[in-house]
Amino acid sequence: MEIELTNIRIEASESSKRALLEDINIQLNSGEITLLLGCTGSGKTTLLQTLAGLRLPDAGSITLDGTPFWKEGKVPKSILLQMGLLFQFPEQQLFARSIQREFTYSLRSYRYSEKQQQEQITKALNQWDPPVSPELERRFHLDRSPFALSGGEKRRLGLALGMVTNPHWLLLDEPSAGLEAQSVVLLLDALEQHRQAGGGGVVATHDLDTFLPCADRVLLLQEGRLIADLTPRELHDRPELLEQTGIGLPPSMRLAQQMRAAGLDLPSIGMTPEEMAESIIQSTFVEVGVQNEAKVASGPAIDLAERETTENMKVHDPKLLPNTWTPSGGLYGVMDPRLKWILYILLVTAAMLQHRWLGLTLTLVPVVTALVGLPRQTLAGCMKLMKPLLFFFIISTALSGTTLSTEGGGLHFGFSLMQAEGTLLNVYRLFIVTLASLWFSLTTPYGRMVEGLNWVLGIGKKIRLPVASFALAVSLIFRFIPMIWSEWQRFSLIVRARGKVALRPNTVRIRDLGPMVIPLLMALFQRAEDMTIAMEMRKVREHYMLGMRSSLLVWSKRDTWISMAGLIGFVLLIWIGQL
Template sequence: MEIELTNIRIEASDSSKRALLEDVTIQLKSGEVTLLLGCTGSGKTTLLQTLAGLKPLNAGSITLDGTLFWKEGKVPYSILLQMGLVFQFPEQQLFARSIQREFNYSLRPYRLSENEQQEQITKALNQWDPSVSPELERRFHLDRSPFALSGGEKRRLGLALGTVTNPHWLLLDEPSAGLEAQSVVLLLDAMEQHRLAGGGVVVATHDLDTFLPCADRVLLLQGGRLIADLTPRELHERPELLEQTGIGLPPSMRLAEQFKAAGLDLPFTAMTPEEMAESIVQSTSVGVGAQNESIDPSGIGNMIAQRDALETIDGEDPKLLPNTVTHSAGLYGVMDPRLKWILYILLVTAAMLQQRWLGLTLTLVPVVAALAVLPRQTLAGCMKLMKPLLLFFLISTSLSGTTLSTEAGGLHFGFSLAQAEGTLLNVYRLFIVTLASLWFSLTTPYGRMVEGLNWVLGIGKKMKLPVASFALAVSLIFRFIPMIWSEWQRFSLIVRARGKAALRPNTVRIRDLGPMVIPLLMALFQRAEDMTIAMEMRKVRENSLLGARSSLLVWSKRDTWISMAGLIGFVLLVWIRQW
């Protein structure tokens, strides 16, 4: 079985349209362990999610034994069932009341009989929670809550949930992170058993010491491009590739380079500490006297200095490094954050002043126009996020219009159009403000947002008003909007990977809301707690730089013209507020 990626390109969903993967062509074969190496942001996780059928392609194609992954905006169910993706923090996918329910959810798409399910669960438990001794009980009791496990045990359970389905392709994102040594041994055993069974393993990792000795192939990524495709031993012979990409050398390769710099060439490439020891023994057994004559006496003492000097040499190979590609940030990227704050305040004020349907609808027009120029993927995600909100508004309106009377000695239900209309007008206004806030948060980096707000509140600072706390509160509120959005996207990918849903991107089934919402809320609570602790440690006080000039604040003539247009629009909206 073979996966073939041909000239694929995947773009970021934000307004930058930057390429997360660019012109990547790879063939992956069963029975091999393939490592994805690269520094942070090189595209490793994106490539794994592409292989799992979670990331739609902007260009190129991907096939499994000649069958296209994407057909009419969806990945065939038969392909999804063969992909087992384990995310970087697998413990964050836990949601059920018991470990048994977690396994049942992962196995549900495979439509197995009860006996078959139990066999696979037992196999996974034996693999990831082996019995050490008769005296020590296993940790993964099926009726136990997964939230009662320790951090490392939760991560190990997440790996078990990824392998219990017995996928043909095992896709692992930083699987050794947070695992103790014993669990790493279990992980390597599971990978070896999967390979011997004919399955394929693809691992995105920075842990070269653990995975390089057991790998068959290494794919080196930099800036979203594939710059090298070679075996681990070939990589040992070209350590400069790891230096150029900023990954750094593992201890075995670093030691070999130090010996080489001292004039001592090892007889063979060492992949493990045992092989390194054997290689050193063989190199010294050839003849101590001859070796001593060929080594510069000062070489060993200066190995580290020589290595550090080599690291400073600019030895970039144009055949290996990606082309530099720049992307225009667009109108929103060059707009001064002060202008965005002014426009946002004017629009929200105008919306709050409206008393009629026509005025509110006209207020909605510039918001829709501003959102319409966002990238298609971002806009589609916004629509998915707005659907639950719209449903909440409709339910609230229906309930507010419901009337109850006890005339003639009985209960009589009715519906008041006037009450419902009043509520609907208010939620319509709230909906417009929410859309404006979403646009602001999606198009403005957090740092620029805070700088702009500090400038807006600078007048209050001069008047000795306590505006710093207000600025902090407002900025944190806006910080949470994109945070919720990014977490929603992340957990929707997780439930799509576990639930094997053959759906369009950013779509979640109703039955998957529980498995997604519970981990989402827990992650948001954790984020809120982290931010609270950070503020307490910093002993939040007024910022002495409030209102000060910043390199993030650059007002242009275009900003002036846009602000004037915004003021004119605000005046018109206020004028028609009674229409």
């Protein structure tokens, strides 16, 4: 079974000059473990999601044994069932009240009988939770809550849930991150068993020490392009490729390089510490004698042991970071944050003073115009986020217009258009304010938002109001809006990867809202807690520096003209609202 990618291109957004993936042509074979190497932002995760059928290429084609992945905007279920994508933090996919239910959810898309399901679960437990002794129970007891596990146990359970379906293709994104040594051994054993069974594996990783010795093939990515396709042995002969991309050398390569610099050529390249030791011993006897060569070898070895962690955590070139759209780009990025706050306050005030459909609709026009200026992918994400909110508004309106009476001795249901219209007008107003808040949060970095709000509220400082605390609280609320949107997108990918159903990109079934919303809320709570701890550690408090003019506030002539236009528009909207 082969996967072939031909001229694959995936664009980041309209505002980006560089694609996430560009001109990718590779063929992946069953029975091989392929490593994806590259710095942060090189396209490893994007390529894995493309292989899993979660990302539709903007150009090119991808096939499985000659069968196209994408048909009418969807990937057939027969292909999805062959793919097993494990995200970088697999423990974040947990949602059920028991481990048994977690396994059942992962297996429900497969046509297994109850007996076959139990056999698959037992096999996964034996592989990922081997019994330590007959007296001790398994940590993954099926009736146990997954949330009662430790962090490392949750991560191991996440790996077990990804492999319990026995997919033909294992697609792993940084699978060894956060795993203890015992779990890494289990992971390597699982990969070897998968390869021996004829399955294929693609592993995106920075952990060369762990995965390079067991790999059959290495793909090296840089800025979305494939710059090398070679075997691990060939990569050892060309260490400059790893240095060129900023990945850094694993210990075996670093030691061989240091020994060559000392005038000692090893007869063979060691892929593991044991092979490296054997190569050093052979070189010692052949060339210059045991005693002298031991001195030469021990120096680099000791130096390597001290610097191993530093070498594997080299700071990558900022140019290779993910090329996604940020609030600092385009017209919205250069607008002074004080101007944004002024326009936002004027628009919200105008919307709140409108009592007719015409006035509210005219208030919506500048908001929609501003949103249209966002990059295409960002705008599409906003629309996905607005759909549940619109659904909530419609349900609220329908319920508010429903009437119930007991005249004539029975229950009579009715519908009041007047009540429904009043509610709909209010939720329409709320919808406009929500859209304006979303635009503001997506186009304004956090620091600029705080500085701008401090300036807007500067009058309150003169009468000793707690302006700084209020500005901080408001800014944190706005910061959570894009965070929710980002987390929603991430967890929708996780659910689609586990659900194995043919859907269009960025689409989630109603039945999958539970498996997605619970981890989403837990992640948001964790983000909020982390933010609170960070604020306490930084000892954020009111002091004379807050609210002072800084380099973040630069008012231009264009900002003056825009503010004047906004003020004129505000006056017109107020006038229309009084008609």
